[in-house]
Amino acid sequence: MATVVARDELRKLQATWHERPGLKAFLTTVDHKSIGRRYLVTASLFFVAAGVEALALRTQLAVPDAGAIGPKAYNQLFSMHGVTMIFLFVTPFLSGFGNFIVPLQIGARDMAFPRMNALSYWTYLASGVFIYSSFLVGEAPNDGWFNYTPLAEKAFTPGLNIDYYNLGLLFLAISSTVGSINFIVTILKLRAPGMSLNRIPLFCWGILAQAFSLVFALPALSAANIFLELQRRFGFHFFDHSHGGDPLLWQHLFWIFGHPDVYIIFLPAIGIVSSVVPVFARRSLVAHDWLVLATVATAFLGFGVWVHHMFATGLPNVTFAFFAATSVIIAIPSGVQVFGWIATILKGHPVIRSPMLYVLGFLVVFVVGGVTGVMFAAIPFDQQVTDSYFVVAHFHYVLFGGAVFPIFAGIHYWYPKLVGRMLDERLATWSFWLFFVGFNLTFFPMHVTGLLGMPRRIYTYHPGLGWDTLNLLSTIGAFTLAVGILGTMGNVLRSARRGEPAPDDPWGANTLEWATSSPPPHFNFASIPVVRSQDPNWDVEDRREDRRRLARAELTLSEGHETIGTSWLDGDIEEIHESPPESPWPLVLTLALAWFFTAFLTGHWVLAAIGIGLTTAAVGGWNLREPGEE
Amino acid sequence: MSEPLDVPVALQRGRPVGWWGVLLLVATEAALFGAMIASYFYLRFQAVHWPPPGVPEPKVLVPTLLTIVLVCSSVPAGAAAAAGRRRLPGRASTGLVTTAALAAVYAAGTFVLMVQEWQDSPATKDAYDSLFFTIQGAHAAHVAAGILVNLYLLATIARGRISQYRMNGIWAMSLYWHFVNALAVLVLLTTVSPSL
Amino acid sequence: MTDRRASLLLWFGVIAPPLAWTLELVAGYWFEEAVCGRGSGRWGIDHELTQAATLVVCGSLAVAGTLAALAALRAVRAGAGDARGRVEFLAVTSLSAAAVFVLLTVMTGAGVLALDPCKG
Secondary structure: OHHHHHHHHHHHHHHHHOOOOOHHHHHHOOOHHHHHHHHHHHHHHHHHHHHHHHHHHHHHHOOOOOOOOOHHHHHHHHHHHHHHHHHHHHHHHHHHHHHHHHHHHOOOOOOOOHHHHHHHHHHHHHHHHHHHHHHOOOOOOOOOOOOOOOOOOOOOOOOOHHHHHHHHHHHHHHHHHHHHHHHHHHHHHOOOOOOOHHHOOHHHHHHHHHHHHHHHHHHHHHHHHHHHHHHHHHOOOOOOHHHOOOHHHHHHHHHHHHHHHHHHHHHHHHHHHHHHHHHHHOOOOOOHHHHHHHHHHHHHHHHHOHHHHOOOOOOOHHHHHHHHHHHHHOHHHHHHHHHHHHHHHHHOOOOOOHHHHHHHHHHHHHHHHHHHHHHHHOHHHHHHHOOEHHHHHHHHHHHHHHHHHHHHHHHHHHHHHHHOEOOOHHHHHHHHHHHHHHHHHHHHHHHHHHHOOOEOOOOOOOOOOOOHHHHHHHHHHHHHHHHHHHHHHHHHHHHHHHOOEOOOOOOOOOOHHHHOOOOOOOOOOOOOOOOOOOOHHHOHHHHHHHHHHHHOOOOOOOOOOEEEEEOOOOOOEEEEEEOOOOOOHHHHHHHHHHHHHHHHHOOOHHHHHHHHHHHHHHHHHHOOOOOOOO | OOOOOOOOOOOEOOOOHHHHHHHHHHHHHHHHHHHHHHHHHHHHHHOOOOOOOOOOOOOOHHHHHHHHHHHHOHHHHHHHHHHHHOOOHHHHHHHHHHHHHHHHHHHHHHHHHHHHHHHHOOOOOOHHHHHHHHHHHHHHHHHHHHHHHHHHHHHHOOOOOOOHHHHHHHHHHHHHHHHHHHHHHHHHHHHHHHHO | OOHHHHHHHHHHHHHHHHHHHHHHHHHHHHHHHHHHOOOHHHHOOOHHHHHHHHHHHHHHHHHHHHHHHHHHHHHHHOOOOOOOOHHHHHHHHHHHHHHHHHHHHHHHHHHHHHOOOOOO
């Protein structure tokens, strides 16, 4: 009897949530798992682009007075390398994990706003293509990823380069804002019954902290982009002294966004670390509550340190004093986290598999980057090494070390859930070591080249300055790193067909994404899980109870496209949340926006106005029909 | 262990997720205006003359009256949300129309003022004018978008029935109006501050 | 202690210390900008007075928040709170955070007062 009920419920769920494969479903899907996979694939392509750019730069810098790339191309390549890594690879890749994993980890069936989720993917893709199309006309952004004025003003960069930058980032801001709001509401309102605030998985905390940072930090960048575009296009004045503006205003606005952005990149990544460590250390996280606090506190404090990027601009000492103390103190939460992870590993029974290898690599690299970070909080030291390769070494240790290492840990950890097959462990180990050695060989010597006085953003240097061997080492390291990354990519592609089929929970993990099949069904969970601890998938009896509940048709919500809405503090059931099915409007709206931005870029004002009209019409069309009404 | 887990179909205890979404939209918009207003004062602190010589001081009386009209629209917006929750289409429609009408008075008045001010001293003249017009323009655009959404919501309940989905929309929209109206006061205080 | 009072204490402990630091940063930094600006420097804003006032107000708020967090934690340990541990979680984390924010507020304020204004 019970099994008949269960089978009946499963059939109904399958019928409700199924999307018939084909072009239509491809263009209209709102399934968070499809969108998550798309984010991951698209961001990987941008990663390859940024990698190729980096290799081109390193090739040019391998020997003194090289002629591989001229200064004009070099400026575009290093600017686009930065823009791509920060805006088009790391953040969206982590959003890809967030999209796929967050609803599963909190026991929901989709995001709070599934169509908005599709919109944030399509606008991400379109804005990335928009920014990259600048290469077609040979006018890619070329004033660095932080695009300082006055260099970025029309008088000094007359081409379209900076217009691509401003408009592309404004376009991308739509994607990030919509995505962040979606993550916040999803994590606060759609958690499984019983998942109170203290039981939210740390990866979700990382995404939550990131999303809040984006909501409050991104507008500063958008304001700066709008101001600069108005100045370049219509002759407004914000950043030019001759008309009452101030070039430092750009730096303030940029870094009010830019420093929180470091944590926007970093926090979900360390959420991955906090997911992997307890699973492979075979015990709950030590100091769990403090790790949550550290995540939230880092995001918060990240808003109070922006002027430390401007220590060399001649501002008054008192101004620095406001930001120096926080720049030192912000190391405390990171320290708490590092000790929390190490203690968990020491007190557990660690099993070293590929995800854990990347986590251990991360710990080593990140501590080095953290130490040089604290050195910068000493203002006299900062003023000595600012704009030198020491800075390049530092931020690659924290950003590549703090984000890309965990991302690779995440790839190896979640691949079975994403694809339903296991990666080749031997190839993964080999790739890791190439990756780790290559990374350190590339970036460690840069500390020294920086201290020897080599400035950033120069396309070549003369021999005899003591920089030659170190630069050659960095270049060799970069290619080694690239081979390591290619190894992982090969592994990912090969295992998708030939890997061993993955069981539901290959690692013996503690969070809910492992409580469903690999890959999960469209509806994620047949009966919404009920949670009673921080490690719900280790509560074997509770998970058995989920299955019994399915046999009683409880919490299955099989009558419609539905999931459970809960209270944000305690995870008490509040409502049945109706989740809208697939829709063409996110794509249509994105195309309308792309129309507007392209018309604006090329200076066709009538077409741009039509673009605004199309955008408005698309928003109207989106809401014409109610979800569930056919 | 097994607390009863049957969920009644019509259950709704919390605010709808759409309301939460608009709350966060409002937060990010507040940060955008925060950045613009901070830029205004940042440049103002640096300037010996603000507004610069040759630029008239900002008008106070008419913008203040217009802002008062706009702020009043919070009342019908709130009434529309309350009526929506009680599924009363007639009252909700009245609230939506009144809100849009008050906002339209503000938008039209502000537009006329801005055209005059532009003729006196355009945004391209100096940083003071650039910020003055950018901040006001950005706010006026938010009011205009709000009017459009209100009219749209009005059309969706014209058949005399308010579904859950539309109710959520009206509820969330009232939050947006409260925000835009509070922002109007801040924008007014910023832009008229040289004349105070 | 009533539930409502305990809950108010808890939330005051969560919010006040970070708020104090935020206020100090925003208000203190703007006063500093205003004191040193080429235009606003003529308005006669007193550096030490404004900064000391900011430090006193924000420091007190931070300390008050810390005491509230401490009281909330004691209440939890004495048996109030909830079965899921959510209240204890907030009490523990807010008290730890409060310590950091008090330190930050005082460090920043003291550093600012010790320096001469507007000198680079």
